[in-house]
Amino acid sequence: MVLTKRIIPCIDVDLDEDGNPAVYTGVHFEDLKYTGDPVEMAQAYNEAGADEFVFLDITASAEGRETMLDVVERVADEVFIPLTVGGGIRTTDDIKETLRAGADKVSITTGALERPELVNEGAKAFGSQCIVISVDARRRFDEGGEHYVEVDGESCWFECTKKGGREGTGIDVLEWAAEAESRGAGELFVNSIDKDGTKDGYDLPLTKAVCDTVDTPVIASSGCGSPEDMYDVFTEAGADAGLAASIFHFDEYSIEETKSILDEREVPVRF
């Protein structure tokens, strides 16, 4: 056997009206929809055969952060598979707090773009294995990039964005991926602003370009609408893990079903 491809459910955690943690899922760019209690959901996914979890703290407030750490503790005490936590991590103290609460890895987006030394500091203090650098990539068809790939017959580059795609940075994703790896990132988490919420498949040219650039494992994210999309991102783009939210949250496909379909097509998965 060989190393399996990982199937990772992602849970976006926000505070509900009463200030309690709740899982929300965005559907086709529409309003976030309440889908459950994070700890219960993590337990259910664990039993369903998830290989790992990603928790994203979308509360973006000090109060939300405290609540999130409490959720991380409760999940880590109940569920014995790897847990990655992202959202608002900007300092080595944030990394330390999150790991101490029971996370195995932290996912960092803006904090690392604004101060790349954070990657070195985190890797040195806690080990590369727990530093996941996340990019929110956006396709650009202009001349500002450094590395171009062919997308739908046109030449395009990928730009790192901040604030969930609302703010550009001018930084080429492939340059940043290579830099993050050389600074000590242990894994790259690749989101696509163009594909997010569409459910028409991962951004394959983007994912493939990142996989071809770095040697560290790559988690593909954004756009998964079916097990077929996972198949494509593993076989065509070379991703090591596929992340999905809504197809699992809304029971369109179970994790087991997804793995069975991949297994039938000879993608190695863990049962």
Place this chain on the structure above:
Amino acid sequence: MSTVPESPEEALASVVVVDYGLGNLRSVTRGLERAGAAVEITDDPDAFAAADGVVLPGVGAFREGVENADPIREDLLAVAERGQPLFGICLGMQMLLTSSEEGTTDGESAVEGLDLIPGTNVRFSEGQKVPHMGWNDLSLERDHPLVEGVDGEYAYFVHSYYAVPDDEHAAVATTDYGREFPSIVANEDGTVFGTQFHPEKSGETGLQILRNFVEICADD
């Protein structure tokens, strides 16, 4: 479902998780508790001696691990000498060996591991994605009480170096990542052993291994 002991008296065995300043000890502690152990996290050698078993956890680099554990080095060797179960996890397992290629980076002289399982740790070769990160399966090479019920099961790995024991028989299980490497090792009398993967992150398979460990401690 939960077998977390209500009090230390109800626990099947007492286990010390060695705190030498590295890593997240929370998950391994919770996993051991779930497996029925009463756990104390400490670097106090008296507690090592009093416990039914000792866990040497660890993430990070070999040199840093060995140097951090240096003040308690003789105490860890004494655990093995007394025949108490000593369980190294991930870097903790690599530290049971004699040396590591990782300890020789930057041209500095090599640091010595505990040498309880003679051998060295080497880096995966070029062309392999490093770290070896994710779920991979265990192929049992021989019997050991730690591995009851886990042949062919998947475990969660995160590492860039792997153990090469001098004695081939030290490998209890192997795993394939570009090449076959020992994923569980044990010394000759079976009381010192380790897993390259993280049992506390390996779902039900990992909990089974932790339960087996607690059994070993209880029987001892």
